[in-house]
Amino acid sequence: IRRFLFIGRYDRVKGLPELYKAVDNITASNWSLTLVGPIPREHHKNDDRLRYHGSVSSAGEMKEIIDQHDVLICPSISEGMPNVILEAMARGLGVIATDVGATATMIDGNGWLVEQKNISALERAIDECLNMPDHTLQGLKQRSKEIIQQRFTWEAIIERFVQFLN
Numbered sequence: 001i002r003r004f005l006f007i008g009r010y011d012r013v014k015g016l017p018e019l020y021k022a023v024d025n026i027t028a029s030n031w032s033l034t035l036v037g038p039i040p041r042e043h044h045k046n047d048d049r050l051r052y053h054g055s056v057s058s059a060g061e062m063k064e065i066i067d068q069h070d071v072l073i074c075p076s077i078s079e080g081m082p083n084v085i086l087e088a089m090a091r092g093l094g095v096i097a098t099d100v101g102a103t104a105t106m107i108d109g110n111g112w113l114v115e116q117k118n119i120s121a122l123e124r125a126i127d128e129c130l131n132m133p134d135h136t137l138q139g140l141k142q143r144s145k146e147i148i149q150q151r152f153t154w155e156a157i158i159e160r161f162v163q164f165l166n
Contacts, residue, residue, distance in 0.1 A: 001030050001031060001032060002030060002031045002032075002070050002071065002129060002130050002137070003031070003032050003034070003068060003069040003070045003071075004031060004032065004033045004034070004069065004070070004071050004072075004073050004096075004126070004129075005033070005034050005036065005065070005066065005069040005071070005072050005073065005088070005093070006019060006033065006034070006035045006036070006037075006072075006073050006074075006075075007036045007037055007062075007072070007084045007088075008036075008037045008074075008076075008084065009037045009038050009039070010037070010038065010039040010040055010043050012077070013076055013077050013078040013079075014075070014076050014077075015074075015075030015076045015077050015098060015116070015117075016039070016043070016075070018075050018077075018117055018118075018119050018122060019073060019075045019122065020045055021119045022075075022119050022122040022123040022126060023047070023049070023050070023126070025119075025123050026123065026126055026127065026130070028127070028130050029049075030130060031049060031126075031130055032049050032050075032051060033049060033050050033051070033073070034050075034051045034052075034053055034065065034068075034069065035050065035051070035052050035053065036053040036054070036055075036056055036062075036065060037053075037054075037055060038054070038055045039052060039054075053065065062087075063091060066087065066088055066091040066093060067091055067092075069093060070093060070094060070129075070137060070141065071093055071094040071095065071096055071111065071129055071137075071140075072084065072085060072088035072089075072093045072094070072095050072096070072097075073096045073097075073122075073126070074095065074096070074097040074098065074103070075096075075097075075098050075114075075116075075122055076097075076098055076100055076101075076103075076116070077098065077100065077116045077117055078100055078101070079098075079100045079101035079102075079103060080101045080102065081101055081102035081103075081105075081106075082097070082101065082102075082103060085097060085103060085106050086106065086148065086152055088144070089106065089110065089144035089145065089147060089148050089152075090144075090145070090148045090152075092141045092142070092144055092145050093141060093144060094110055094111045094129070094137060094140035094141050094144060095107055095110055095111035095112070095144065096111055096112045096114065096122070096125045096126065096129065097111065097112070097113060097114070098113075098114055098115065098116040098117075098118075098122075099113045099114065099115060099116065100116050105151070106147065106152075108143070108147055109140070109143045109147075110140050110141075110143035110144040110147055111125075111140055111144070112125035112128065112129070
């Protein structure tokens with residue numbers, strides 16, 4: 001089973017309506033989606049594959065939740081540089097994200113970058129993930145950790161900044 005994760009509040013810019021429409025069209029049964037964040041009950045979908053977790057304030061609990069999943073889905077229609085993607089990558093998750101803000105700098109062989117509000121593209125990315133071999137998924141997950149180490153640690157950022165100044 002492929003375990004997808006959405007972390008965010010119920011806010012139009014987070015792309016939850018698009019995610020709901022995309023998963024409605026996924027006919028495979030070998031997946032689940034956990035939604036973490038303050039999503040009002042009236043916006044919960046009645047689907048056995050979806051699990052709602054509510055808000056999490058403990059960093060330890062959030063790490064445990066992330067570690068139980070394979071791929072973060074971030075279908076936002078507006079972002080800067082989403083910390084949620086960096087946090088999921090640092091924990092070794094693959095990523096499906098919309099091409100908004102700085103997300104393109106985080107997706108490089110570790111997932112899928114899809115056009116915002118494009119339900120078909122989001123659906124295709126989920127479907128591709130569901131149909132890829134386990135070893136390929138493990139490679140995506142490992143690549144996320146590598147990207148964090150190469151580009152997003154303080155050491156890597158400082159080195160690039162010093163090179164820029166020179």
